[in-house]
Ligand SMILES: Nc1ncnc2c1ncn2[C@@H]1O[C@H](COP(=O)(O)OP(=O)(O)OP(=O)(O)O)[C@@H](O)[C@H]1O
Ligand SMILES: [Zn+2]
């Protein structure tokens with residue numbers, strides 16, 4: 001008798017371990033690790049899905065062991081690496097293992113998608129032949145099959161005679177197309193061509209094409225169009241045995257437009273040194289972590305590309321992570337242009353079907369290079385030779401929902417598993433990474449100069465207090481306006497950034513001081529001029545902009561704060577001839593909009609690119625010689641110990657967009673805090689100096705990277721429940737942990753109420769805490785049990801902010 005350990009899809013504490021089920025005798029030996037099955041669960045007849053995570057030939061458990069009811073996939077959906085990774089992830093992020101497994105799968109496979117078996121080639125056993133009849137594909141529904149049939153199907157899938165597809169509802173089936181290919185050799189075709197009737201023009205065209213393209217399989221519609229022939233010519237050719245026609249799957253290709261091919265550049269000495277070191281680790285299966293610290297425009301991307309090339313040349317695969325890929329189309333084009341069809345993309349801009357297609361290309365080994373945002377770190381690549389994380393300091397690499405993983409830590413885990421190097425790259429590394437490089441946990445590789453030794457742009461700090469004193473209420477200082485005018489005259493381009501982190505336009509009554517807030521959250525509503533709406537950025541609540549004050553019925557409602565829309569209007573008044581492209585969440589909502597706007601700017605159809613933080617990173621436009629930051633202060637004012645770090649990173653990144661090619665660049669930073677350290681250091685863009693001075697502050701205040709941090713949050717419908725629970729947890733932790741750590745709080749979270757739930761939190765700062773894991777597991781068990789209804793505890797290791 002064979003037994004299987006099944007991880008059931010019930011995310012609770014009590015079910016967070018595998019349960020044992022009987023494998024039906026007929027199927028013994030044919031089930032595989034990582035397959036999904038349906039099992040009976042609990043009392044009653046409830047049937048749920050689960051993943052097979054182990055096998056055994058005996059059970060220690062006394063009492064009846066229920067059998068597996070059905071199998072969902074005739075193929076494993078998670079491999080050995082992912083199973084192990086899920087166990088580690090569950091432990092380190094304090095989440096359920098089943099949630100971790102589900103996080104790794106494309107959403108199509110999380111939903112109840114239809115599964116289709118597709119014949120590939122070769123004869124099927126008679127019993128299956130009968131099942132298919134003359135269909136090329138049938139739906140796989142194990143409930144309707146006998147165990148014998150199931151067994152045969154599993155074997156056929158193993159043998160590659162059948163392939164498995166998940167059908168997304170609105171994409172019905174994988175798209176099928178007919179391909180045509182020469183069936184005879186060139187000499188034979190030539191002989192036939194010499195013999196065909198002189199007036200059989202279409203046949204001659206076809207034969208000539210086949211002679212010129214002996215190996216190509218071409219889509220039939222394309223062939224018809226190229227040659228100007230019709231389908232009957234091809235049909236006749238197939239009957240005569242000149243060509244073969246085959247039906248293949250057309251994958252939905254998310255990058256239809258042709259991408260220009262590019263070739264390896266001649267590296268400079270620093271780049272070459274970096275590639276050599278990384279290549280060394282690739283060839284020696286060394287799971288080393290490198291920190292590639294290179295100033296803006298120093299050619300980090302070329303280092304990534306050539307390092308990936310080394311991995312491919314060694315017969316391995318490459319994984320490249322970028323912040324949010326939709327934000328860096330230029331990067332995508334560079335990688336696609338270099339590696340062509342070997343590249344698969346994974347990012348949030350793809351439809352469910354497109355994502356699944358890409359995932360499967362990776363899973364089947366057709367894609368050798370994966371480029372993607374955060375969740376791509378789980379791409380089912382095998383035999384990885386290098387993992388790259390571009391802009392490693394970016395906060396989008398932290399997952400904010402369960403499982404609250406750090407992409408960097410997952411990347412490092414996979415580096416260990418695959419025995420391959422991990423390259424963390426940035427002009428402004430996170431303090432955590434830079435500190436590890438100092439301690440030689442990571443190896444530091446530097447690119448201290450821009451390509452062609454171009455100078456970093458000259459940064460001017462504009463003191464907005466003076467502008468205000470001169471009674472100017474504009475968002476633009478005179479010096480910035482003059483600088484833009486100069487660029488317009490020289491036909492050069494300008495990038496303007498409005499820093500909107502934690503900052504947006506709100507509505508205030510000048511009579512009574514009332515601020516319009518969200519009814520569900522403790523946060524003011526944001527004014528959206530377009531559509532004339534007030535919006536909550538936390539829960540999505542919307543209402544029209546009121547004409548009278550809801551509090552005093554007064555008529556003096558005024559918008560405070562600024563937004564990109566308002567700045568754009570002002571820009572049009574000051575510089576009516578300038579062509580402006582605005583880039584923010586509103587103008588980039590539609591699929592592909594972001595890329596289109598950047599392409600327009602890149603081809604010189606605009607003079608000014610005005611946008612939020614989304615324009616700060618990665619852009620490489622040679623004609624940009626001026627960068628303006630309209631308000632550098634907002635991210636400084638946040639009650640967050642990383643405020644300095646984030647401001648310095650942002651200002652350095654955005655400054656780096658100027659003067660990247662042969663023309664020198666300059667930068668104007670408008671601020672009310674010209675003397676603050678982050679702004680002064682951003683002036684020289686000297687990361688190393690910033691690192692040293694910020695580390696001193698962190699040391700004095702016992703903050704990361706000197707301490708590790710964990711946030712525990714309790715949320716509930718009633719404020720007293722949330723507050724009461726977090727105080728109980730604090731008491732418990734004070735007893736359970738050693739006194740070598742520091743507990744901050746409990747306090748209400750920065751926004752105490754979101755979507756009608758109250759949030760209270762505490763933060764643990766620790767260096768070595770032997771009791772941490774068990775204490776926190778107890779917290780989850782004790783304070784989030786079924787008896788404590790409606791109270792939810794979340795544990796966030798290394799939160800990106802303390803708010
Ligand atoms: N060895 C080289 N020779 C010539 N040009 C190069 C070389 N390496 C890179 N470049 C070019 O220099 C420019 C800047 O490189 P890249 O965009 O990779 O910089 P980066 O370090 O990623 O910058 P950032 O951090 O600002 O995004 C690009 O246009 C790139 O094509
Ligand atoms: Zn809200």
Ligand SMILES: [Zn+2]
Pocket residue numbers: 509510511512513514549550551552553554
């Ligand atoms: Zn009022």
